[in-house]
Amino acid sequence: MSFARLGEILRSTSFRIAVGYTVLFLASFAALGFAVHEIAVNAVRREVVAIVASEVTRLARVHERFGVPGLAAATSGQAPSIGGETIRFLVVDGVGRAIAGDLPTAVLGRQGAFLVTTEENGEPVRLVGAGLRVDDGTYIAAGQSDVAAARTSKAIRDAFFIASGIAAAVALLGGVAVSRAALGRIARIHATTRQIMTGDLSARVPLRGANDEIDRLTQSINGMLERIQTLMGDLRHVTVDIAHDLRTPLGRLRQQLEEAQESMTSAEQFRGVNEAAISEIDRLLDVFAGLMRIAEIESKARREAFAPFDVSALLVDLGETYAAVAEEAGHRFALEVPPGVMLTGDRALVAQAAANLIENALRHTPAGTRIVLGLQADDRQVRFSVTDDGPGIPADQREDVLKPFHRLDPSRTASGNGLGLALVKAIAGLHEASVSLSNASPGLTVALTFPRQILG
Amino acid sequence: MKILVVEDDASTADYIARGLKEQGHVVDKAANGRDGLFLAAGEGYDLLIVDRMLPGVDGLKLVKTVRGAGVETPVLFLTTLGGLDDRVAGLEAGADDYLVKPFAFAELAARVNALGRRASRPVQDTVLRVHDLALDRLKRTVERAGQPITLQNQEFRLLEYLMSRAGEVVTRTMLLENVWDFHFDPKTNIVETHMSRLRGKVDRGFDAELIHTVRGAGYVLRAPR
Numbered sequence: 001m002s003f004a005r006l007g008e009i010l011r012s013t014s015f016r017i018a019v020g021y022t023v024l025f026l027a028s029f030a031a032l033g034f035a036v037h038e039i040a041v042n043a044v045r046r047e048v049v050a051i052v053a054s055e056v057t058r059l060a061r062v063h064e065r066f067g068v069p070g071l072a073a074a075t076s077g078q079a080p081s082i083g084g085e086t087i088r089f090l091v092v093d094g095v096g097r098a099i100a101g102d103l104p105t106a107v108l109g110r111q112g113a114f115l116v117t118t119e120e121n122g123e124p125v126r127l128v129g130a131g132l133r134v135d136d137g138t139y140i141a142a143g144q145s146d147v148a149a150a151r152t153s154k155a156i157r158d159a160f161f162i163a164s165g166i167a168a169a170v171a172l173l174g175g176v177a178v179s180r181a182a183l184g185r186i187a188r189i190h191a192t193t194r195q196i197m198t199g200d201l202s203a204r205v206p207l208r209g210a211n212d213e214i215d216r217l218t219q220s221i222n223g224m225l226e227r228i229q230t231l232m233g234d235l236r237h238v239t240v241d242i243a244h245d246l247r248t249p250l251g252r253l254r255q256q257l258e259e260a261q262e263s264m265t266s267a268e269q270f271r272g273v274n275e276a277a278i279s280e281i282d283r284l285l286d287v288f289a290g291l292m293r294i295a296e297i298e299s300k301a302r303r304e305a306f307a308p309f310d311v312s313a314l315l316v317d318l319g320e321t322y323a324a325v326a327e328e329a330g331h332r333f334a335l336e337v338p339p340g341v342m343l344t345g346d347r348a349l350v351a352q353a354a355a356n357l358i359e360n361a362l363r364h365t366p367a368g369t370r371i372v373l374g375l376q377a378d379d380r381q382v383r384f385s386v387t388d389d390g391p392g393i394p395a396d397q398r399e400d401v402l403k404p405f406h407r408l409d410p411s412r413t414a415s416g417n418g419l420g421l422a423l424v425k426a427i428a429g430l431h432e433a434s435v436s437l438s439n440a441s442p443g444l445t446v447a448l449t450f451p452r453q454i455l456g
Numbered sequence: 457m458k459i460l461v462v463e464d465d466a467s468t469a470d471y472i473a474r475g476l477k478e479q480g481h482v483v484d485k486a487a488n489g490r491d492g493l494f495l496a497a498g499e500g501y502d503l504l505i506v507d508r509m510l511p512g513v514d515g516l517k518l519v520k521t522v523r524g525a526g527v528e529t530p531v532l533f534l535t536t537l538g539g540l541d542d543r544v545a546g547l548e549a550g551a552d553d554y555l556v557k558p559f560a561f562a563e564l565a566a567r568v569n570a571l572g573r574r575a576s577r578p579v580q581d582t583v584l585r586v587h588d589l590a591l592d593r594l595k596r597t598v599e600r601a602g603q604p605i606t607l608q609n610q611e612f613r614l615l616e617y618l619m620s621r622a623g624e625v626v627t628r629t630m631l632l633e634n635v636w637d638f639h640f641d642p643k644t645n646i647v648e649t650h651m652s653r654l655r656g657k658v659d660r661g662f663d664a665e666l667i668h669t670v671r672g673a674g675y676v677l678r679a680p681r
Binding site: 285286289293296305317320321322324325328329348351352355359362363420 | 541544556558608609610636637638639640641642643644645646649650653
């Protein structure tokens with residue numbers, strides 16, 4: 001692990017969290033340790049005091065029966081010990097003469113349990129014990145150096161430091177490990193985004209399969225990348241198509257003008273070329289108008305034009321308009337529209353979408369085809385459909401025809417700007433409606449399904 | 457007519473002015489909104505042609521200001537390609553008609569004439585009469601030389617539009633906008649189809665044709681000379 005990498009880990013969020021928790025843990029551990037220490041040390045001292053206090057009581061009884069000389073005898077010889085530490089005595093008579101014992105006189109006069117710090121042979125010593133002054137003024141004390149408590153205290157402190165050290169080390173190492181793991185996964189996300197920045201839109205962040213929060217983040221990042229790639233693909237496709245769609249008529253235009261320049265002889269000829277050029281340019285302008293209209297609708301700037309309108313009346317009117325056109329073209333045309341269906345939306349745009357669908361059916365089916373304009377409504381939705389019994393569209397191509405410039409005839413010689421269905425899709429999008437193409441066996445049904453209430 | 461053209465693109469302004477002068481109009485030009493506003497408010501024009509996008513005061517504001525000052529001069533609004541909301545906004549601001557750029561000159565000329573004649577057009581006659589053709593707007597009946605003619609809804613609206621503008625050239629786009637309420641270019645020959653049906657009912661079998669095609673411009677309904 002390089003120092004740079006270590007630095008990165010030390011700065012990482014998960015490591016900082018680990019350090020924070022370690023400090024908090026050690027603080028609570030210290031509080032606990034202090035409490036344990038106090039309780040244990042006091043318990044040890046109480047035990048010592050209990051034993052020495054019973055020694056003092058025994059000596060008091062000896063004094064009662066045998067007087068001071070008895071005490072001197074009782075305290076000489078082999079002294080009892082507690083935990084290897086000898087019990088020491090002090091007996092002082094009523095006038096202050098030391099009779100027996102080697103316990104430092106600093107404890108003199110203490111009644112009951114005591115804890116005294118004094119000096120003995122130039123060294124500090126702590127004494128724990130009990131003292132008693134009996135009736136004739138004789139003072140009896142027993143006690144010992146406080147080493148038992150000190151040993152306990154040291155043992156507890158040692159245990160605390162060792163345990164804390166181990167816990168801190170484990171916590172910090174754990175923090176490093178967790179940070180490394182997290183940084184590793186974040187590094188993979190970094191690597192993917194950098195790959196994308198350099199132009200490879202197909203890059204995806206690998207999943208760990210744990211379905212944890214980073215996996216979920218990864219999934220939404222990948223979902224976003226998927227969408228971006230699709231949109232970029234569409235955009236590229238459209239750009240290429242626009243270029244193609246404009247190049248072809250522009251090329252034709254140039255050719256016509258060039259030929260006219262070289263071989264123009266009469267005003268009549270000039271007029272013909274001029275008219276051809278103008279209609280060529282009009283087609284180009286039509287493509288631009290279509291593109292701009294789609295862009296404008298997609299920018300959703302026209303919600304303010306939304307109002308309730310009678311969609312039945314609109315379709316009956318469109319039906320009258322197109323029945324005549326259909327008849328001229330040798331199609332059969334029928335209207336299946338119940339009266340009085342209302343819809344909230346932009347009437348002009350819905351009319352354009354419906355007109356586009358009807359015109360598509362008229363233009364892309366052979367003479368003799370039956371075209372039915374239908375409307376169905378219930379509480380939740382209004383469905384407008386155009387059904388023909390013509391040749392239909394193969395299932396695998398139905399999605400594609402909604403894209404701009406997509407034509408089933410790849411030579412692009414068919415009339416139209418190739419934007420009709422893309423415009424319908426944009427208008428549907430503005431109304432939160434869906435466009436569906438389905439098999440009418442035989443033929444095709446294109447339907448626009450509007451939700452009854454459009455929110456917002 | 458005395459016409460003011462407020463248009464910042466010099467080549468478009470010249471194109472419009474030249475064409476209108478050839479048709480016998482007097483044309484002034486203003487290259488920005490401020491000058492346009494100044495001229496429109498002061499001089500007595502018969503028609504204002506105003507571009508949507510103008511430096512200084514934009515077209516919409518100009519029309520609103522002019523209308524706010526009580527000037528009732530008809531206004532033809534020029535909008536840009538694909539400008540869906542411009543049409544509504546322009547009409548709301550007080551414009552009388554709109555035209556999407558780029559346009560054919562014949563289209564502009566027809567609209568200019570329509571707006572110019574509007575002032576002299578009789579106010580909503582109940583019965584429209586041209587030669588021996590009569591259309592009753594209330595009874596919704598049509599007869600020619602005393603013979604009743606049965607028309608469908610749209611044919612009636614189409615004939616009503618033509619007769620109310622008798623003698624004026626109406627373009628295909630004007631018909632689409634005003635008879636069909638289509639503010640887009642349909643890909644089928646709606647106007648031609650319905651016009652030919654209407655002619656079949658109104659003109660066929662009678663000695664004089666009333667509905668005429670004007671090549672490169674549109675249609676006109678007029679009494680035989």
